[in-house]
Amino acid sequence: MRFFYILAACFSLSFPASSQTVDFNLFEIEGLTTSRIFEFDAGYTERFGIPVPLPFTIHVPTHDDIELIADGRPDGGAFVKFTFATRAEPRQFVENIQIVTATIPMAETSPDPLAARIQISANALREQVFPQAVAGFQDPQILALEQINFGTVQGVHLVGTYTDPAVGPMAVRLTMMLHPDRPEAYFTISNINLTLLPITDGPTLAASLTGRVLNSWVYQ
16 A cells, blocks of 8 residues: 555656747657666775665766766765766756655554655655755755666655746655665755757656666666
């Protein structure tokens, strides 16, 4: 039994048409099959001096047309941040994803510990993370809040939209990546430029760059 509200299990994105004229569309470029493997473990700590509370591995897509900027311990308190931008001029923001450390209690005393942890995660994304993620932007709206599996990882995601005056219509995706045996976890904040990525539903969201990162996530 799910203890949180599902706003839209099969959501659709609705946003005003952008005034920008662009030739780039992520879903139309070919060869987006290679990736870089990032392992966050004791070796990462030894190399960069950044503690890893819970080891994990992700695959980050790469392409000649897209520049990847990796930022360990960026401003704002995130654990790590990946930003994707077009290489061609004028350069444009495509997507980014911030990974932030979190703790979700194991809820051993609950009749259904996993359901209780899902509820805690959903509440945190809706009531705490979303307001901070869209602060200062226009027309924020939550479209979906649901339990979801990211590859082998169970979690929760919240999908919404907002308008960035400098970029245009944006999608925001918040996730909680639960570990099955430990309270330590991570949550992520993804921002997606809807002018360059015409996301309309779950499958197109999964095909985004940040969607591919999340679906590659493996706890060690």
